[in-house]
Structure formats: structure tokens, C-alpha cells
Amino acid sequence: MSSPDELLRIEGVRKAFPGVVALDDIDFDLRRGEVHALLGENGAGKSTLIKVLSGAHRPDRGRILVGDSATVIRDAQDAARLGIATIYQEFNLVPDVTVAENIFLGRQPRRFGFIDYRRMESEAAALLERVGVDVSPRAKVRGLGIARLQMVEIAKALSLNAEVLIMDEPTAVLTTEEVERLFAIARRLREEGVGIVFITHHLEEIAALADRVTVLRDGRSVAHVDADTPEDELVRLMVGRSIDEQYPRERPDAGEPLLRVRGLTRAGHFEDVDLEVRAGEVVGLAGLVGAGRTEVARAVFGADPYDSGTVEVLDRPLPGGDVNAAMTAGLGLVPEDRKGQGLVLDASVEENLGLVTLGPTSKGGFVDLAGQRASAERIAGDLGVRMSSISQHVRTLSGGNQQKVVIGKWLLADSRVLILDEPTRGVDAGAKVEIYRLVNELTASGHAVLMISSDLPEVLGMSDRILVMAQGRITGELSAEDATQDAVMSLAVAAGPRSSTEENGVEGHHGH
Structure with a gap:
């Protein structure tokens, strides 16, 4: 029996495509004035579920109730009529028309048969104010940044009087400040009685914003829990494995050194860095943001110059600042910014x-x-x-x-030596485990891996040795047996006082 404040309910919904069952007997409900998080790995069924709600897919069986009545959502128009609006990661905006025209696209207010631009712009301005974004209704959409585009999408949803707002990973491309602003808007909409379906794989966002969580795994709804459920329990529900099984490091015996760095120095960035990585070994490079880890990696790979020191791959010295020579010698770099550089x-x-x-x-x-x-x-x-x-x-x-x-x-x-800079940033829990397995295969076949990561559990779980950097210097080395979060952190702050902005650079949780 549905409760009076229930906006929508999905019962036993199944959706199959050729060769794959995307949704298998899914149950889900959304109440008025709540943020309900949908959590699951890539391929768990989140996108298909949203598409069923937004009218892009028709379920093979099961039913959808909006309010108290069973309904069929045939297309986006049906969804809009039922008060369901979806904001996808790829925005549905027309770049070369104004913000106001985008908000009321296909529904422009008319007067004497003509579009009433004055009324359209004043209504758009009121909606933009409601979502707290400072942008002119007359501005062309093409010139807006991602965060503002998102706010325009939300304003458009509100113009439809949407009671159900579906947000598909809305924070994936936002800065911390923009995320805060988005959350403030979501909280305000919740107070106004809007029900929000919120998809994310940043677990810390769930505690910050959501009221309830439905966890999907392999197309099934495996759990409905409160948003204050501990992160490692949420991860276990998502992947069906405990934390220990998430870092499946197999440690082969280390062979000869494949990468040797001696006295590497670049004024103002890092100094006197010594490190070596042997065949079959994963060496973790930990430290706070700004400690110089990425700078060292780029210098070793020849992408940036250095002032003094030596880099040897397979006992052969590498010329500095020469990426082609590094690649020919068998060195590879998976950069932190995979979209921009990789x-x-x-x-x-x-x-x-x-x-x-x-x-x-x-x-x-x-x-x-x-x-x-x-x-x-x-x-x-x-x-x-x-x-x-x-x-x-x-x-x-x-x-x-x-x-x-x-x-x-x-x-x-x-490449015999692979430098991985933040290899699992922005990657869901299941793909992380696949990347770790890949690292195991690399080292089992005699490759060497230097792994830079700000995710402490990852460094501890996957490294055979850990080097810690602070303020451009290596401040210590820990074996896998001796390494704990506290031991790494005390070395990461070892080189004297840090500025407060850099203190949160190491993530000591499983959220990312």
C-alpha cells in the first residue's frame, strides 16, 4: 500500500536487450520531499532505470505507479506530463539560442499568436533566481560553463512543474564550490516538496545530501538503506565483496630494478628524489596534494625538464625532457588527467x-x-x-x-615500466577492481609499476612498498607490512608546517 506522500513507485520492472538483462525485477519508490540516491557500479542498471522513468525505454514487464495510479510512460512528453524531469550528463540544450528560449523550448508563452518574449524572459528570470544562478535569460547557452548549463536544465525542469527530478551524476564535472551550490538548490527543492532521484558514485555525497539509498547490482535492487549507512557497507552492497577483497594484490617476488631515479631535482618543485622500482613490484607514491608526486612522474617520463639527477630504465640512462626516448626505452605514463592528456x-x-x-x-x-x-x-x-x-x-x-x-x-x-598517476580517480568500484587485477597481471609478467594515488586505502592495499613525499622530498619508505594510514600520514606531513588548503589532499576513505 503506498503512503500518501509517495510520488512514484516501480514494482518488479524487467528490461532486457539482445544478450543482456539490464533490469531484473527492480523495486524502487520515491517520496515527496526526499533525495533518494541510486547507487551501483557501471552496468548495474542505473541508466536503464532512469530511461524507463523518462520514457526512453518501455519495460518488458512490471509496473510504474505515479501517485496512486499505474501508468505507461511512452516517451519524454508522457514523462513531462506526469511531472517527471531528467537531467542527463549530456545536456539537452540548444547552444545557439538564449537561456529563456531553452527553458521554454516548444512551450513558449504566446500573445496574439506570436511568442511573448517579454513574458518568457521574466518567467525565465524568476526560475533562474529560484535555482540561484546569476545568468541573464537573454544569454546564449553556448557561452555558459558546465555548472550554469546544469542550473539552466534544473530551471527548465521546474518550468514543467516537475515533482520528480532525476539527476544523473550531476556532480561528475563540477568543482567543489559548484557541488556545494548544487546541493543547496537540491535541499531547497526538497523543502518545496520535490522528490529527487540522485545518481552518484561519490559515496561522501550520499551522506551529505541523500535521505535514502537504493543499491543496484547486476540489474537487481539488492538493498534499500538509510543514507547514513557506513561507506564500506555501501561498497560491500554495491560490489558484493568486502573491503579486503577490493584490493586483490598478489605479490610476486621482485626481480631486478627496471627503473632507477637518483638525485632528481627541479628547483621549486622537487629535490634529491631517489627511487627504484623492480620487476614484479608495485611501488606506491603517497603524499598530500602539492607534495610534488605528479611533477616527479612527469620529469621521469621526460614530459617536464629537470635540473639535475639521473633516470635509468633497464640499466640505460635516459636523456632528460625526451618523451620519445622514454617511450622507446620502455617507459609508459598513465596521466592523472586521462581526458586531457591520456x-x-x-x-x-x-x-x-x-x-x-x-x-x-x-x-x-x-x-x-x-x-x-x-x-x-x-x-x-x-x-x-x-x-x-x-x-x-x-x-x-x-x-x-x-x-x-x-x-x-x-x-x-x-612498456616494461608503467607510471600510473591516480589510476582509479572517477572510476566506479567494479572497474577499480578490474584495474587492480590488470596491475597484478602486469607485475606477474615481470613489469614494474610506480603508482601515485591520493586514495590511501588503495595505496595500502596495492603497493609492495610505499614512498611518501612531502614538499618535494621523499620523507620515508614503508614496507607493505609496516604501512598504516597513520604511518603514511605522519610522513606526509613530515617536512614542516603545511598550508591549510593542502591538508585534505589525501583521502583516507573509500569514497573515490
Whole structure:
């Protein structure tokens, strides 16, 4: 029996596509004036569920109740009529018209048969004020940043008098400040009685904003819990594994040193850095934001210059500031900013996998396309990249699958030493475990991995040794046995006082 403040309910909904059951007997309900978080790994069924609610997919069986009555949502118009509005990660806005025209697209107020621009702009201004965004209704949408585009989408939803607002990972591309603003708006809408379905994989956002959580796993709703459920319990529900099983590190015996760095110094960035990574080993590089870890990685790889010191790969000295020499020597770098530096987003999976090997696989100046394609197929298969084909654009893959493509391009290039900078940032819990398994396979086959990470449980769970940096220097080394969060943190603040802005750089939880 539904409660009087129930806005919508889904009972026993199933949706299958050729070869895959996306939703299997899902139950979900949303109450007036609540934020209900939907949590699950990529492929758990969150997107399909939203598409069923927004009219993009029709369920094969089960029923949807809006208010007290069973209903069929055939398309977006049906959803809008029922008061359901969805804000997708890819916004549905027309770039070359104004904010006001976007808000009332297809429903512009009219007077004597003509669009009443004055009324449309004043109504748009009132909606924009309600969502607390300082933008002119006459501004063209093309010139707005992501956060403002999102607020325009919310204003558009409110113009439809939406009682149900579905937000699909709305914080994925926002800064901390913008996230705060978005949460303030969500709380205000909740007070006004709007029900919000909130999808995120940042667990700390659930505690900050949500009232209840439904966890999806493999297309089923496996749990309905309160938002104050501890993070590790939420992770366990999502992945069906305990925390210990999330870092499946297998530690082979370490072989000879593949990477040796001695006395590496770049004035103002880092000084006198010594490190070595042996075959079969994962060495973690931990520290607070601004400690100099990424700068060291980029200098080792030749992307940035350094003033003094030496880098050797497989006992051969590398010239400084020469990326091609580093790649030829067998060094690979998976950068922190995979979208900006690791991938060509508008190119295919195949083209991205071949970025490093185009030179070596060409014969007499011609690229061996068939060989390149076969290699790309093989590596994408080995890594389990989820895609329709290797011609699919990388932009359309999930974060975890994009990251596998970045790693895959170095495997194709046969890099013996791989530097991973924040390898699982923005990647869901299931894809994380797949990336860790990949790291295990690399080290089992004699590769060496230097892993920079701000996620402390990850550093502790996956490293064989941990080097800690503070203010551009290595302040200590810990073995896997001796390493604890406290031991790492005390070394991370070892080099004297830090500025308060940098204190939160190491994440000591499982949220990311």
C-alpha cells in the first residue's frame, strides 16, 4: 500500500536487450520531499532505470505507479506530463539560442499568436533566481560553463512543474564550490516538496545530501538503506565483496630494478628524489596534494625538464625532457588527467590504443592497419573494455573503460615500466577492481609499476612498498607490512608546517 506522500513507485520492472538483462525485477519508490540516491557500479542498471522513468525505454514487464495510479510512460512528453524531469550528463540544450528560449523550448508563452518574449524572459528570470544562478535569460547557452548549463536544465525542469527530478551524476564535472551550490538548490527543492532521484558514485555525497539509498547490482535492487549507512557497507552492497577483497594484490617476488631515479631535482618543485622500482613490484607514491608526486612522474617520463639527477630504465640512462626516448626505452605514463592528456576523446578505441605504436608498426612509412586492428582487438579483449566495437568513440565509454584504454595503449607498446598517476580517480568500484587485477597481471609478467594515488586505502592495499613525499622530498619508505594510514600520514606531513588548503589532499576513505 503506498503512503500518501509517495510520488512514484516501480514494482518488479524487467528490461532486457539482445544478450543482456539490464533490469531484473527492480523495486524502487520515491517520496515527496526526499533525495533518494541510486547507487551501483557501471552496468548495474542505473541508466536503464532512469530511461524507463523518462520514457526512453518501455519495460518488458512490471509496473510504474505515479501517485496512486499505474501508468505507461511512452516517451519524454508522457514523462513531462506526469511531472517527471531528467537531467542527463549530456545536456539537452540548444547552444545557439538564449537561456529563456531553452527553458521554454516548444512551450513558449504566446500573445496574439506570436511568442511573448517579454513574458518568457521574466518567467525565465524568476526560475533562474529560484535555482540561484546569476545568468541573464537573454544569454546564449553556448557561452555558459558546465555548472550554469546544469542550473539552466534544473530551471527548465521546474518550468514543467516537475515533482520528480532525476539527476544523473550531476556532480561528475563540477568543482567543489559548484557541488556545494548544487546541493543547496537540491535541499531547497526538497523543502518545496520535490522528490529527487540522485545518481552518484561519490559515496561522501550520499551522506551529505541523500535521505535514502537504493543499491543496484547486476540489474537487481539488492538493498534499500538509510543514507547514513557506513561507506564500506555501501561498497560491500554495491560490489558484493568486502573491503579486503577490493584490493586483490598478489605479490610476486621482485626481480631486478627496471627503473632507477637518483638525485632528481627541479628547483621549486622537487629535490634529491631517489627511487627504484623492480620487476614484479608495485611501488606506491603517497603524499598530500602539492607534495610534488605528479611533477616527479612527469620529469621521469621526460614530459617536464629537470635540473639535475639521473633516470635509468633497464640499466640505460635516459636523456632528460625526451618523451620519445622514454617511450622507446620502455617507459609508459598513465596521466592523472586521462581526458586531457591520456586520450583523444573524439577518436575511436582502436585509434587511441594505437597512439603509441603507430611509429613502430609502420613499414616503409606506411602504417600496418590490419596488424594495428588485430592488436587493438586483442588488447581490448584482454582488458575487458566494454564497448560496442573498437570503432566506438572513446568519449562515449565509461570512466573505467576509458582508463583501460589508456593502460592498454602502453601494453600494446610493450612498456616494461608503467607510471600510473591516480589510476582509479572517477572510476566506479567494479572497474577499480578490474584495474587492480590488470596491475597484478602486469607485475606477474615481470613489469614494474610506480603508482601515485591520493586514495590511501588503495595505496595500502596495492603497493609492495610505499614512498611518501612531502614538499618535494621523499620523507620515508614503508614496507607493505609496516604501512598504516597513520604511518603514511605522519610522513606526509613530515617536512614542516603545511598550508591549510593542502591538508585534505589525501583521502583516507573509500569514497573515490
